[in-house]
Amino acid sequence: MILVAAALVIWALGWGLNLTLARDGVAETRAAQIGVPVIFGITLLLMWELIVRGLNVPGVILPPPSAVAAAFAKNGHILWQDFVQTILKGALSGYIIGCAAGFVAGIFAARSDFLRRGLLPVGNFAAALPIVGTAPILVMWFGFDWQSKAAVVTVMVFFPMLVNTVAGLAEPTAMQRDLMHTYAAGGWQSLRKLDLPAAMPFVFNGLKISTTLALIGAIVAEFFGSPTVGMGFRISTSVGQLALDMVWAEIVVAALAGSAFFGLVALVEKWVTFWHPSQRG
Amino acid sequence: MKSLLAILSVVLVILAIWYVAAVPMNIAGSLTQAERGGMEVNPPGAAERRDISGWVLAANNPQAIPLTWAEKRPVLPAPHQVAVELWETTVLKKVTSKRSLVYHAWVTLSATLLGFAIGTGLGIVLAVGIVHSKVMDMSVMPWAIVSQTIPIIALAPMIIVVLYSIGVQGIIPKAVISAYLSFFPVVVGMVKGLRSPDRMQTDLMHTYNASKTSTFWKLRLPSSLPYLFASLKVGIAASLVGAIVGELPTGARAGLGARLLAGSYYGQTVQIWSALFAAAILASVLVGIVSMTERNVLRKMGLAR
Missing domain, CATH: 1.10.3720.10 (MetI-like)
Structure with a gap:
C-alpha cells in the first residue's frame, strides 16, 4: 500500500512540476518544451513500477518497467538479431522497393490525365484497405523468410506512395508551367526543375506514412509464419510462453526503431524541402 | 463520366493482368493433375517439370491454360473463382452458418x-x-x-x-x-x-x-x-x-x-x-x-x- 501511495505522491509531484513549467514565460523556453513531456513520461514509468509492485500484479499480466529493462539488457543479442531480421531485412528492403515503385508509377500516372483519373480513385481505395491481409498469401508465395515480409511491405507502401506522388505532381500552377514553357524547357527539364521539387513535400508525406506501415507489415506478416527469428515471431512465441517482459522489450525495440526511422525521413525532408513554408517555421 | 471510364479501364487492366499471372503461377499444379487425368503433357513427369519456368510450361502446353483458372487449390485463384466463392459464402449460405x-x-x-x-x-x-x-x-x-x-x-x-x-x-x-x-x-x-x-x-x-x-x-x-x-x-x-x-x-x-x-x-x-x-x-x-x-x-x- 505504501508503494501505491508513493506512486500517487510522485504523480502529484510530477504534475505540480509540470504546472510550474507550463506557466506563461517559462513554457516558451526550449527546456520546458522538452522537459515537460519527459517529466510526464518518467512520472508514468515510476507510477507503473510502484503500482505493479505495490499491488503485486503478477508478471504474466503486467511486468514492471525494471523487469522489462532487465530483459532488454539480458537478451540484447536476440533483440539485435530480431531487429536485423525484421527491420533491416524485411521492412527496409520492402520500404525501398515499394516506395521506389510507387514513386515511378506516380510519375507515369501523372503524365496522362486518363491514367490519373483512373489510378487515383483505385489507389485511394487500395490505400484504405486492410492490405495486411495479403500477408498469408505472400507468405505462401515467397516462403517464411524475410522475402515474404518485404513483399507485404512493398504492397502496403505502394499505394500511399503512388497517391501522394500523383497529388504532388499536380501541385505546380499554370503560371509556373507557362514560365517553364517560356524558358523553352523540355519535358524532362521541367520535370526535374519544376514538378519534382514541387512534389517533394507530398512525396515526403507518403514516405513518412510508409515508415509506420512498413514496420506494421513486417511484424504482422511474421504472425503468419516466419523462421525462428524476427520481432513478430518473438512477440507471438513469448506471449505463448507468458514471458511478457520479453514482449515488452520487443515493443521497446519496435518503438525505438519506428521513431528513429520516422525521424530519419523527417530529417531528410527538412534538408530537401527547406524552402517549404512548413519547414521555415 | 470520363472518370468512370478511366476507372473501369484501370480495373479491367488489373483483372487482365491477374488472369495472365494466374497461368504461369498455377500451371505446374494443373499439369500434374491433367497428367493424372490422362492428358498429353509436354514434358511428361512432374519431376521433369520442376525446374522449368511457368511461362515455358504454359507455352508448351497451351491446352492446359484454361485449367489454371479452375483449380481447386491454386497458387493464385482466378478472379471469377474468388467472386464465385464470395457469392456462395455470402448469399447462398445461411447467415448463421459457420461457413458464411x-x-x-x-x-x-x-x-x-x-x-x-x-x-x-x-x-x-x-x-x-x-x-x-x-x-x-x-x-x-x-x-x-x-x-x-x-x-x-x-x-x-x-x-x-x-x-x-x-x-x-x-x-x-x-x-x-x-x-x-x-x-x-x-x-x-x-x-x-x-x-x-x-x-x-x-x-x-x-x-x-x-x-x-x-x-x-x-x-x-x-x-x-x-x-x-x-x-x-x-x-x-x-x-x-x-x-x-x-x-x-x-x-x-x-x-x-x-x-x-x-x-x-x-x-x-x-x-x-x-x-x-x-x-x-x-x-x-x-x-x-x-x-x-x-x-x-x-x-x-x-x-x-
Missing part, C-alpha cells in the same frame, strides 16, 4: 465498431482536455504524436492473452485493440480542429463576452468537424485492421482474421482471397459511410467545401 462470410464479417465488424466508438470517444475527450489545459498539451501531445510513428499493433497479441488470463474474452479484447488504433489519429486530428478557429473568430467571441464553454460549443466544436471527419476515416480503417489482427494470435474461430489464418494453415487459397475481399469490401463500406455522413453533416452546417 457474413457471419465472420459480422464478428469482425462488431468488434471494429465497438472499438471505434470507444477510441473516438476517448480521443475526443482527451483532445478537449489538451486544448483547454496547457500543461496537458505540453505533456501529452508530444507522446500522442510520437505514438503515431510506432507500430503499436505489435501490442495486439499481448493484449489478447493478458485480457484472456484475467478472464476477459470474446469481443472486448479485439475492441480494445481497435480502440487504441483509432484513438491517436482522433486525438491528433481533433486537437488540430479545435485549434483551427483563427484570431479574428476568437476575438469576436471575446467581444461578445462569451464564456469558455460557449466558445467551445459555438465556435471550437463546429469548426473542428472537418478535421474530426478526416481522422474518423483514418480511424475506422485502422480499427478494422486492428480487429482482424486481433483475431490472429489466439487462433480465434470466427472472424475475417480467423478465416485468413485458417486458410493459410490449410492451403485454402480461394478462402484466403475471399476473406481478403470481404475485408476490403467491409473497409470501403465503412469509409464510405463515414464520408457520406461527413458530406451531409458539413453541408447542413454550411461547412461544405
